[in-house]
Amino acid sequence: MNKLKKYTIMNRALALISLLFVFSFASCEDVVNLDLKTGETKLVIDAEILWKKGTDGKEQTIKISKTAPYYNGSTPKVSGAQVRVENSNGDVFTFNETEAGVYKCTNFVPVLNADYKLLVTAEGQSFTAVEKLTSATPINKIEQKIVPDFGGKDVIEVTFYYNDPADEVNFYVTDYQGPFLIYPEYEITNDEFYNGNEISTRYSHEDMKAGSTLKITHRGVSKNFFNYWKLILEASSANPFLVPPGNIRGNIVNTTDANNFAFGYFRLCEADQIEYLVK
Template identity: 50%
Template sequence: MKTIIKLKKLKYIGVFFLLFLCSCEDVIDVDLETGDSTIVIDAEILWEKGTDGNVQTIRISRMTDYYNPEPPKVSGAQIYIENSSGDLFTFSETDVMGVYVCDNFLPQLNETYTLQVTVEDKTFTASETLIPVPEINRVEQDYIEGFSGDENFEVSIFYDDPENQTNFYLTDFKASVLQYPEYILIDDEFYNGNEVENNFSDEDLEVGNSIEIIHRGVSEQFYNYMNLVLETTSSNPFATPPANIRGNIINQSNHEDYALGYFRLCEANQLLYTLDEERTENTN
């Protein structure tokens, strides 16, 4: 299964309808509900290939109401991650409120880790496994025909899916022409043991634009969670997820008072690709 999410551009409805709206003089006050104070824990341990993965970051905030563009940050949390051998990795709060960093984390593929966050007398925990990801074989750029008949840039990554395994992947493409990244969520049901292609295009891409690509291996549980999130919203899924979609972070004293977010550990390929004049370019 392959899920691709794009933010849709809003279209104006029509001149006459806009003129009608402008002719209205009555002011309508909309009473929107104030957001609750649910804790949001953004805990992604991302081990980029070729690095030691020692420095990791966790962010904690709260849900906010409609009129507040910046979620309130949460200070004073106690955070650590423990591996199966009992080693503890402590996350200390930085000068930036709500941002906690560990500089001695030891990532190990297929190792199980447990997160514990204590904030305001509440203790939240979650457990996950660090999932590997295959190397990216190459990156290609090409042109494809858009809806208007114009040729648009398309960028593709290629990687070999391991044979006789069930694997899940999340790839995101970030570019200055996008308000939010484009995400591709995929399992290997139809690609097992073969080379897989993930691609991204946008009508506003131009020569010289840089595209940041992060390609992760993810667990089946996180795949299912993200599938629900991406089906529910086309906005940024790594901001505040829909309140009715629970992650794996549990309040130990009250399971109904859960935190939003998902504790996940991923090995990742991360690269920056710049579009050039060539019709097709390969990068090993």
């Protein structure tokens, strides 16, 4: 297993505002005006099919929006799109718009290791992507203890365990959510050195206290999505003034105009989700 990596997904605009806030304290007389270039507006297709263990997986959601400049207070939603997913048997699952930019399906049929194809028509452009639904091993147990953080302060550490399947290569994306977090925190894991063994993943946060509820969503993902998400997380944790390398591309292809690509990644993940009450 590679070294576990934890990331916090922050809105780059908020990161920039935080820097400006620091600058204002550094000099009360000087006004810092930053001339930020605005890139070409792109469609963003957030298409995650998430099959939580213990559910039938029928209800799924796909969101479509547009990229926006740093200083925009909101993300433009895309209405009027046609969204559907097809499986290898030719079954079609239609996603209907329930609110601006939000498309829902209530009869989806998830099948592990089956291939699915996403088809989106939006603003006169057609997009498609193909991916396989990847399985996830269940969380066996959760433990917690008190450990010192990097500064020596005692914090609560929560550890969950799962058995990695033998004789296959597996990749995982885990997110943590709680009342002490503004944004989810993510970890990416693979079984390179622990194939077929029990794997433990640790999480701590200085503001996680007894009585808090920590929601853990542990996904099985494809190798391609793992690599894509790794790039996204590394870019989001970097200098907010930098442009992500190569405008990180997902697996969604514009079949109308290949140069007018959309951001996002069509992925299908089985997941074990647990809400853990911190003691």
